[in-house]
Amino acid sequence: MIRAQGLIKTFEGQQEAVLKGVDLSLNDGDFISLMGRSGSGKSTLLYLLSTLDRNFEGSVLYDGVSIKEMGVQEIHRLRNEQIGFVFQFHYLLSELSAIENILLPARKANLLDKKLSFARDLLEQVGLSDKADRLPHHLSGGEQQRIAIARALIMQPKYLFADEPTGNLDSKNGEIIFDLFSQFNKEYKTTIIYVTHDQQFGMKAHRRILINDGIIDKIS
Amino acid sequence: MMFLSLKHLLTRKKQSVLILLGIIIGTSAYVAISGMMLGFQTKLMDQLVNNDAHIRISAREELLTSESLDSFPEAEHVFWSLPPSGRKDSAKIQYPLGWFEKLNKDHDVIAFVPQVNINVIFNRASVTVAGRMIGADPLKQERVSNIQQYMISGAFKDIGTSGSRIILGKALMQSLGARQSETILITSGKGPSMPFKIVGVFDTGSKNIDENTVFTSLGDAQKLRGSPSEITDIAVKIEQPDLAEIKSAEWKTSSHEKIMSWQESSASILSVFKTQDIVRNSMTISIIIVAGFGIYNILSILVTQKKRDIAILRSMGFTPNDIVSLFFNQGLILGILGGVIGLGLGFIICFLMGQIEIVPGRMGSSTGRMIISYDLIIYVKAIIIALLSSLFSSIFPARAAGSLDPMDIIRSGGQ
Ligand SMILES: Nc1ncnc2c1ncn2[C@@H]1O[C@H](COP(=O)(O)OP(=O)(O)OP(=O)(O)O)[C@@H](O)[C@H]1O
Numbered sequence A: 001m002i003r004a005q006g007l008i009k010t011f012e013g014q015q016e017a018v019l020k021g022v023d024l025s026l027n028d029g030d031f032i033s034l035m036g037r038s039g040s041g042k043s044t045l046l047y048l049l050s051t052l053d054r055n056f057e058g059s060v061l062y063d064g065v066s067i068k069e070m071g072v073q074e075i076h077r078l079r080n081e082q083i084g085f086v087f088q089f090h091y092l093l094s095e096l097s098a099i100e101n102i103l104l105p106a107r108k109a110n111l112l113d114k115k116l117s118f119a120r121d122l123l124e125q126v127g128l129s130d131k132a133d134r135l136p137h138h139l140s141g142g143e144q145q146r147i148a149i150a151r152a153l154i155m156q157p158k159y160l161f162a163d164e165p166t167g168n169l170d171s172k173n174g175e176i177i178f179d180l181f182s183q184f185n186k187e188y189k190t191t192i193i194y195v196t197h198d199q200q201f202g203m204k205a206h207r208r209i210l211i212n213d214g215i216i217d218k219i220s
Numbered sequence B: 001m002m003f004l005s006l007k008h009l010l011t012r013k014k015q016s017v018l019i020l021l022g023i024i025i026g027t028s029a030y031v032a033i034s035g036m037m038l039g040f041q042t043k044l045m046d047q048l049v050n051n052d053a054h055i056r057i058s059a060r061e062e063l064l065t066s067e068s069l070d071s072f073p074e075a076e077h078v079f080w081s082l083p084p085s086g087r088k089d090s091a092k093i094q095y096p097l098g099w100f101e102k103l104n105k106d107h108d109v110i111a112f113v114p115q116v117n118i119n120v121i122f123n124r125a126s127v128t129v130a131g132r133m134i135g136a137d138p139l140k141q142e143r144v145s146n147i148q149q150y151m152i153s154g155a156f157k158d159i160g161t162s163g164s165r166i167i168l169g170k171a172l173m174q175s176l177g178a179r180q181s182e183t184i185l186i187t188s189g190k191g192p193s194m195p196f197k198i199v200g201v202f203d204t205g206s207k208n209i210d211e212n213t214v215f216t217s218l219g220d221a222q223k224l225r226g227s228p229s230e231i232t233d234i235a236v237k238i239e240q241p242d243l244a245e246i247k248s249a250e251w252k253t254s255s256h257e258k259i260m261s262w263q264e265s266s267a268s269i270l271s272v273f274k275t276q277d278i279v280r281n282s283m284t285i286s287i288i289i290v291a292g293f294g295i296y297n298i299l300s301i302l303v304t305q306k307k308r309d310i311a312i313l314r315s316m317g318f319t320p321n322d323i324v325s326l327f328f329n330q331g332l333i334l335g336i337l338g339g340v341i342g343l344g345l346g347f348i349i350c351f352l353m354g355q356i357e358i359v360p361g362r363m364g365s366s367t368g369r370m371i372i373s374y375d376l377i378i379y380v381k382a383i384i385i386a387l388l389s390s391l392f393s394s395i396f397p398a399r400a401a402g403s404l405d406p407m408d409i410i411r412s413g414g415q
């Protein structure tokens, strides 16, 4: 579980803080949406929670251990083994085929062989079994995002962070992505927290967090 | 990270091949040019070092002055109306026995040979040629220089210890129009001409020896010179030819004679070698620098193009070090591959150059082919240069990539 306490984030050279004291707990198996106006600090909060940004006041604890106290190796192992990311722009590596992209985190963990069949399962689940060897620019945006999700899940992480994963997709593709999210949340007990502007998608979460001008407005 | 590095290289084939070509050309040029120059230098150096003595001790030629005759008791009463001048007639080593003893005791000295060197005039029928006669004991002479290996007919020891027999350079033989076993007349310019029988011919490939030098026995040379028991030179061979200069300097401090190491007598050729080395090295270095800049530029551009990839890799748990190796490996692969192919190509070029026919006996071997050095050190140096330059030019972009903050990249949308 992740506990965030008194998170304050101020960007260098700026007077006003972007996050003004956020307290939050993510329990294992949670399925949470993060909503709010543009500029309210959603992405900023997500980066803090997901260890990408460790330059803030307050604390983020993974199972009681502060991410600020972790060394370079430790933080990268945590990211590799326990965290999956999905960004708005599906950052696939253009040199690698779909399945090679999915297997990248496994390659880092030296689990390439062990994860191969799981990678094929994931491809099946995201509906792209027949496109395993395609390079990213021969895939549609929606397909690329599904590959990115499969990649985020290859290590069966405890946590999945997604920042507007459907921001660039049409509603049909968006639907597919969120169905995958709830499916993985059920099947693998993955804790999922995602940012979205779409009310309808936001409602699919079990818990909804509304953020307004750097503080949590409402949790429901 | 090797997998990804290779993927990067293979995706940009044209760039990679271009850089590879740069390294290959640099490396093979170094190998080929070094092989040729060093082959030539080794051959020439071998001649310089071994054709003559490592150190030559020779009589100092003194000019006569009014003080020259002061040792005579009558000298103080002499009043010169025209003081003596010119070269002292009989240049000779003053205390040869002292030298022999000194050289015998010196552990660095392998062998030495007392010689008489005289300027002579050769006569055959109507042909007259000026030259030089070296009189020496053949067995001792053979231990000091490698003259025997250049004999093309007869044996060096045939000059014996007396009997007026000579061996001479091939070019001299030709200009005299003489033949083996023929007798020619030789005069030192002062005494009468004496007949000498040709018993052998040598061809060292070094023009200035082949065109004017004859060897004869020590006794016969002394007879021709009209000064029995005097010697003009001592040729010395020492254990480490490289140290000849130091040794000669040491001897100079305690001697009146003229002492020259082989380095001093071939200083002008050695300085040509130095110039060759400078040309060879600077040419290679410039080629390699160009290739190095190529790697640097391409990797720097690649790092900027791949910022998104760097951010995503870091978010997946790849460490800054992994990112450094992702780019560094590419330089390493290009360096190793280009270096190894360059060595092979350089070797092939050397082999082909070794097939080229040239005038025998000049800079080539006796078979008339160009001498090429295949010294391991050339290949080691070449691969080190190739590796160092590619590593050096990839480490900076690679480290820049490793120190990028993924957060900055993601916030700016991966641009
Ligand atoms: N690198 C930065 N330097 C300075 N200010 C920044 C930086 N990144 C973000 N901000 C500011 O922090 C605030 C919150 O940004 P954040 O990206 O978290 O908003 P958001 O809620 O994700 O908005 P959106 O819905 O548009 O993505 C904004 O006002 C933004 O201008």
Ligand SMILES: [Mg+2]
Pocket: A042, A043, A044, A163
């Ligand atoms: Mg945002």
